[in-house]
Amino acid sequence: MKIKRHASVLALIAAGALALSACGSDQNTNSGGSSPSGTGNSNAAGVKPDCEGVKEAIKASGSSAQANAIARFQVAYQNACSGKKMDYNSNGSGNGVKEFLGKQTDFGGSDSPLSKDKGEVQQATARCDGAPAWNLPAVFGPIAITYNVKGADGLVLDGSVLGKIFSGQITTWNDPAIAALNQGKTLPGDKITVIFRSDESGTTDNFQQYLEASSKGTWTKGKGKVFNGGIGEGAKGNENTSAAIARTPGSITYNEWSFAKQNKLQIAKIVNSGGGEAVELNSASAGKAIEGAKVKGQGNDLELDLKSIYATPTPGAYPLVLAAYEIVCSKYTDQAQGKAVKAFLTAAVTTGQRGLEDNGYIPVPEAFQTKLLTAIGAIA
Template sequence: MLDHHRPEGNLVKISRVGATVAAATALVLGLSACSNSSQSGATASKSSGTLTGTLSGGGSSAQESAMTAWTDGFKGAQPGVAVQYNPVGSGAGRTGFLNGQYMFAGSDAALKADEWEKSKSICGTDGAINIPVYISPIAVAYNLPSVKENIKMDADTIAKVFAGKITTWNDPAIADQNSGVTLPSTKITVVHRADDSGTTQNFTDYLNQAAPSTWSDKAAQTWPAKYTGQESAQQTTGVVSLTQSTEGAITYADASAVGSLGTVAVKVGDNYVKYSPEASAKTVAAAKKVGGEAPGDMAVKIDRTSKDSSTYPVVLLSYQVFCTTYKDKATADVAKAFGTYVVSADGQKAAHDAAGSAPLDPATQKEAAAAIAAIKSA
């Protein structure tokens, strides 16, 4: 029996847990071929452009590029609806949603148990539901202009760098994994998120799972205060900008946002793996179901310790959080129409094209669409 009392921290939410690695690869390489044309062609809304109103949301800054693509695509089908999204970070987005500021939230981390309880006050007795919408690798990105190669690191080395135990780029722990690469003696400056961040939760979950002897802290949405002498910035754009302006800096961020920064090839099994949508999708496809509170809620726990070098373990699965019951029909209809478009083959392809994300596999798209279709008004 599944434990429906969700432990806080390192959970992500999704419906599809039995997806095979082959299916995960196929969804990236041949998305348009595997879509259901009758579903994707009319996914923006069953009402074919007749809706009007405003749908306000806020949250994950990792979703920002995808959200731009989604709002543009949805606008083409529903010109009477204005979707407004504020990329304030996952924690602030969930807080805004629970306070009634937003009609939906984008979050790189699942609602905690107490947040779901609080959601009942605005969403009815079944509370809020977390819908998987966005799979993306988290890049471990650095600013070393003299190094053109992808620097190789195993999990323990990455953990020691972010814990401040390795402080220069030519440290033997790094150099020994990068034979033939000239590493400078430049000081390492760790840059982390200053805000409550689902990206931080996913990254620290990787550190704790893959290098527990070095990184004993459990996954958390805020960076551990005990690591002093480091730099911080708000949201994805903030940490990337600070890293770009600081030679020797290293950070973690949604891969779609790192631009020309160098990125670490992470050791998985016997090989070093560069980030990719395909490898990220395989990691999520192997996740295990753990359950959730609301009907149709989708919860899995990602295993970041796989030795399968076709996977990339530093990955985030991001959600949109909707009410299961909205107070009025107009809001429910707009939320359902937008959510349906986002998880459709068309919506997932739009995000992939804009942000390089890995689309949800067809079975997950179908189950997510069914969960969204069940949204109702009081």
């Protein structure tokens, strides 16, 4: 299976390959001025993939939200382990989990961890021949609220208004609730067209969890990988929701920041649950929110509790941030397969983190990187 790459990403990766192989230290900085984790982080210094005895080719599938990050990880892996490759199919988190559980892939990519309620944890143990599966958050990506309203750049929204928009309670752009957050802006009376993910999506799950936590009761539709708003037009994957926004005046959706940047879409500012100033999405504001994330998994299962992010009152913290997981077996019966997964993920969370801001991601925070390297090192 081949990763669905975009032309602009290919051009960027081609240039990045030279930088990754030639540079011993990262020259990129995020908007907060600090070096990205995995580059100048002393905890990762000298950590390199062990390429001895790895399977020549492995494959994974799932989250389209992390597809552009995976493209960078592939370059880092190929530079570290010459002649080895990992193919990724960006077909949505739901498919990523299903194909991993069905042994169609070596690991899965998902914007939501394995669900106990749906029996996924138990199925994963069976898939891993009795060994537990681990959720490893290797990619942090803000979810952008993107829209297409001419003359309304920098639109301000909050959880309450978004809950009403995505459940059909607010249907026009000049609604008083939107106008109250955007004083001084001239808003059209055009109908709002909601675009949602038609496939099972971890991005949808995270967005609906955010609405539950921050809407102050205006969102009562629940959460999950299927959009529950009951309105709008569906599009498959971040690629197609982004394309739908670009061609549909009056539309709004939720999609991963890297796709919003790549397609030059209008991005809303969000007033978080603190009720203060609107927060612009950038590396610094998203990083500020990530600092509050807590691990709720046990041992090397690094499932995160993101509820405190969704409803964060912290000034300047952007509240809509998802963690994209690589779902792996803690032990593989095929030793070469396990070694390849371990080598790929080691490259991903070290040199693979370089320049992620260029694609709209936040490099793994140092505290998580240390935990990730410990967990990855324990894969057998």
